[in-house]
Amino acid sequence: MILNGNQRGGGLKLAAHLTNMVENDHVTLHELRGFSSETLRGALQEADAIAKGTQCKQFLFSLSLSPPETEQVPVGVFEAAVADIEKRLGLSDQPRAIVFHEKNGRRHAHAVWSRIDVQDMKAINLPFYHNRLTELSKDLFLQHGWRLPEGLRDRKNRNPTNFSLSEWQQAKRAGKDARAIKRMFQEAWQVSDNASAFAHALEDKGYFLARGDRRGYVALDAEGEVYAVPKWAGVKTKDVREKLGSPKTYRSVQDTQVWIAEQMQPALSTWEVELAKQHQDLARQQAQKKARLKAQQQADRKQVREQQEQRRKADAKERHARFRRGLNGLWDRLRGAHNRIRQENEREAWQAHLRDQSQMDDLVFRHLEDRRRVKRQHDIERSLLEGQRSELAKDRDRFDELRLGRRNYSQGEPSLAR
Numbered sequence: 001m002i003l004n005g006n007q008r009g010g011g012l013k014l015a016a017h018l019t020n021m022v023e024n025d026h027v028t029l030h031e032l033r034g035f036s037s038e039t040l041r042g043a044l045q046e047a048d049a050i051a052k053g054t055q056c057k058q059f060l061f062s063l064s065l066s067p068p069e070t071e072q073v074p075v076g077v078f079e080a081a082v083a084d085i086e087k088r089l090g091l092s093d094q095p096r097a098i099v100f101h102e103k104n105g106r107r108h109a110h111a112v113w114s115r116i117d118v119q120d121m122k123a124i125n126l127p128f129y130h131n132r133l134t135e136l137s138k139d140l141f142l143q144h145g146w147r148l149p150e151g152l153r154d155r156k157n158r159n160p161t162n163f164s165l166s167e168w169q170q171a172k173r174a175g176k177d178a179r180a181i182k183r184m185f186q187e188a189w190q191v192s193d194n195a196s197a198f199a200h201a202l203e204d205k206g207y208f209l210a211r212g213d214r215r216g217y218v219a220l221d222a223e224g225e226v227y228a229v230p231k232w233a234g235v236k237t238k239d240v241r242e243k244l245g246s247p248k249t250y251r252s253v254q255d256t257q258v259w260i261a262e263q264m265q266p267a268l269s270t271w272e273v274e275l276a277k278q279h280q281d282l283a284r285q286q287a288q289k290k291a292r293l294k295a296q297q298q299a300d301r302k303q304v305r306e307q308q309e310q311r312r313k314a315d316a317k318e319r320h321a322r323f324r325r326g327l328n329g330l331w332d333r334l335r336g337a338h339n340r341i342r343q344e345n346e347r348e349a350w351q352a353h354l355r356d357q358s359q360m361d362d363l364v365f366r367h368l369e370d371r372r373r374v375k376r377q378h379d380i381e382r383s384l385l386e387g388q389r390s391e392l393a394k395d396r397d398r399f400d401e402l403r404l405g406r407r408n409y410s411q412g413e414p415s416l417a418r
Contacts, residue, residue: 001067001081001108001140003133007058007115007126009051011044014062018099018110025294025371026102026301030075030109034095043097047114056123059115061091063133066108068146072368074361075100078109081140086113088132090124105372107364185219185232195244210256211247216240222264224257224402261402268396275389282385286378293374297367304363308356315352319345 008014019040021027035043044060051059065081067073078098086092095114100107115123141147188201199209202219207227212218217229217240229244230237244250251259322341324332332338 001065001073001137001146003063003065003081003085003137003140005061005063005085005129005133008060008062009048009057011048011060012041014060014112015041015044018097018101018112024101024103025290026100026297026367028100029097030100031096031098033097034093034114035097040097040099043095044112047095047116050114050116050118051123053121054116054123056116059123061089061113061115061126061129063111063113064108065111066106069106071144071146072365073107075357077144081136082109082111085111085133085136088136089126089129091115091126094124102364102368102371104375105368105370107368181227182232182234185227185229186234189233189235192243198243208256208260209244209250210253211250212253216247217244217250218253220253220256220260222260224260224398226253257402261399264395264399268392268399271392272396275385275392278385279382279389282378282381286374289374289378293370297370300367301360301363304360308359312352312356315348319348 019027019029029040032038032040032043035046037043037046047059051057063082063085065078067077078100082096082098086094086096091113094117097112099110099112101110115126117124184205184207185202188198188205192198192201195209202209206222207219208221209229210218210220210226212226212228216237219227219229219232221227230240233240241247250256322345323329323338329338332341
């Protein structure tokens with residue numbers, strides 16, 4: 001797992017960050033060790049108060065532990081990693097807090113230690129801790145068979161953001177069917193008695209008549225591609241001239257492209273507003289889904305914790321009942337039976353703890369997968385919208401260039417004519 005640590009002060013700010021329920025789906029205070037307070041805020045206030053007896057400003061060591069997104073990592077693996085880290089850094093037995101965060105279907109942990117040694121009232125030095133964390137991170141990836149990130153294979157290939165970009169470009173627009181275009185030109189020609197009717201028939205399909213340099217009569221689509229009317233309508237140039245009149249009465253190709261670009265402006269604006277609204281709707285729907293899922297998961301976990309607590313109390317009561325009272329109890333102590341029962345009770349209590357932790361891990365894993373499923377669906381929907389937005393932005397740039405006349409256009413045969 002990726003390990004990022006730093007020395008810092010500001011205990012209250014750190015506590016606020018680690019308990020932030022706005023940016024996280026779930027926040028779990030897993031452990032407080034060596035503090036008298038039972039809250040994270042109170043614990044870090046204690047560390048702050050102790051540090052005031054020293055000259056240390058960065059009295060805390062804060063560490064994040066981020067496993068690979070695709071791996072299901074039990075709590076025990078995090079605990080073992082934290083234990084190894086504090087041993088390597090010389091923080092063993094220092095006051096410590098562990099907090100779990102879940103966000104977008106991923107679980108990671110934060111560990112915070114007080115660096116102040118209360119015996120000597122000095123801060124524990126942490127030399128080369130970046131290198132040590134990198135070494136341990138490699139060990140964890142290799143130990144658990146996880147795919148080693150490029151950043152850990154070679155420092156020069158390290159990704160500073162530590163995450164991959166979402167795919168913006170979607171599938172390209174479907175290619176035009178030459179046969180369908182030719183059929184459209186032929187139908188428009190057949191149903192038109194004059195130039196005006198032919199022009200309207202083409203415009204209904206998104207094509208606009210223009211004057212070509214060499215062809216005489218051409219039509220342009222909204223993309224600015226040029227089509228020779230005689231060729232695509234399947235008629236003789238003489239027949240086209242008779243129906244359409246003099247080519248000089250039509251705009252040039254360049255002027256027609258500019259005109260099309262101007263005509264497209266209202267449509268582009270409408271589509272941009274529509275896409276923006278779709279983005280807003282998607283964000284609102286995602287927030288609602290996330291809130292519902294978060295509430296349901298919190299209820300599920302509360303139910304499991306209550307069930308586990310009831311079972312712990314019942315088990316503890318049953319184990320306590322094994323000890324006999326009075327003279328029988330005294331006799332059990334003398335013959336060693338009391339000690340054997342106590343040891344057996346401790347073994348059963350530990351097994352019950354492992355059972356409960358495993359049950360909670362399984363529940364958390366299901367919740368993480370549910371959250372990933374919601375996020376994957378949202379990413380797909382958002383990616384589709386982003387693809388449309390990207391394509392629309394390209395159209396906007398192209399039409400703006402056409403309007404301003406900053407582009408040279410070829411009037412050769414379109415690719416479809418070959």
